[in-house]
Amino acid sequence: WDEAIALEPDKATAYRVVYQTLVEVRLFEHAVEVLEKGRTALNDPALFRMDLAYLFNLTGRHAEAMTEYLGLIEESDRQLSFVRSRLGRFLDQDGVLQTSLPVVEEAVRKTPLNRSFRDLLGWLYLEADRYDDALTTYRAIDRLEQENGNVLFSFAQQAADAGAFGVASEAYREVLKRHPDSPAAADAQFGLGDMLQKQAEDLGERAVDDAGSRRPAPHYDEALAAYQHFLKTYPTHPYYPEVLGRLGRLQLDVFFDLPAAEQAYAEVTAIYANTEVADQAAFDIGRIALMRGDLDQARLVFAKLVERLRIGELAELARYELAMLHFYQGEFESALTISAPMNENTSTDIANDAIELKVVLIENKGPDSLNAPLRLYARSALALRQRHFDVALAALDSLLQNFGSHPLADEARFGRAQALRQAGRANDALAALLEFPLIHPTSHLTDRSLFEAADIYELELGQSDLAAAAYTRLLTDYPGSLLVPRARERIRFLRGDEL
8 A cells, every 4th residue: 555655656646556555444543543644645635525524423533524614615615515524424423523522613613704604503413413503603694795685484394303392482482573575484483372272282281171161271272373364464375274274273272162163164165265274164063063962063064074085194084084974973883884995095184084983883783773882882983072071971871880791881982982081081081091901801902092191191190101101002012003102212312213
């Protein structure tokens, strides 16, 4: 190798050829020495930056690697995306971020007007989950580069997607405060509402108790206010129909304010007819009719959607609701006929729901021609949809008392636990779920009962340790369950692995 360099010591090609040969035989330290020797011999400190940065990362000299990368970026801003791509291969290794960040921080202090240095620093902060520091960096970029909130909005989206809701909220609100007239403001208002809604869902907030009275749900309340402000401030924005639809779904599914939801959906269907958002609004109008007990009107709405759309997810949802309406009214053969062809794509939730309905119908008819147990179960299911919890529980209790040995008993007992939970009786629901595997050890619902119990521990009782124990029990007792990936995810979250 030394002889090869000696043939042409004044040409960079000689050093590069030798370096590549050394890398092939994994003599990385020797390869570094060759490139550094070439720099000195050719009197060019900027030579071989890309190659040396790669070698420094391979040999654990991450601070020196970052110095070389910064040199590349300083030579050309267009190198930033390449540097991020190259660094991405090493960031999961221990110590890379910890040793690289101080180098970039120092570079930003020395050259505060270099936009690319700040972009790299903000990206590294995000990779290190240092969202407060990232916000400070992107705030500075927004001001120095006169970005009109675009950089802050992009950061807020990334923070919200990562679950850093506090920092994301601060960024969204800063866009709205400092750049109210910029195009980013409308996006920030929409993003703020979306983030608050996700935060409320993650926290398991309930805005209405089992008696129908409002209860504290701060994030849902703020999301509702954010959407209402959007509709008032940006009536011509392309997101307007989407936000109007979201407002309706919040009123329907969270606040159970049927008149307010219906008003929002009526505006959607009147102004934005023949659009996807109008079709979704029509579907939800059918759900409102069902919740009010107007089953004939609900049937008409869903049937029109099926006839007009024919294919697609919303058409399948409407078709499933038609099957459920027959089920609720004891028309089991009709329900089975409608749901029969709905399992062609079993990867979708609605197809799985249809399969579950068919299984219930096929396996639980009888023991007499009146199908009394199945009718009681159907009555309870309709009552739950309509939030008539006492009626649902009474029907399920009657089923279990009079038909305790019926094959439907496990479905009824699991449904009873769900009714208790929806009624706000978390402790009663928890007790029912925890005893379920003992009463029905061979039921297909045993793993779901443990998952639901863990969910109650976590979201409604705030007992993280017991939640983690329940999720772990699911992993141990039912390793083949489809809920295993979700249980592992919740355990990691409860341990703080994602923080």
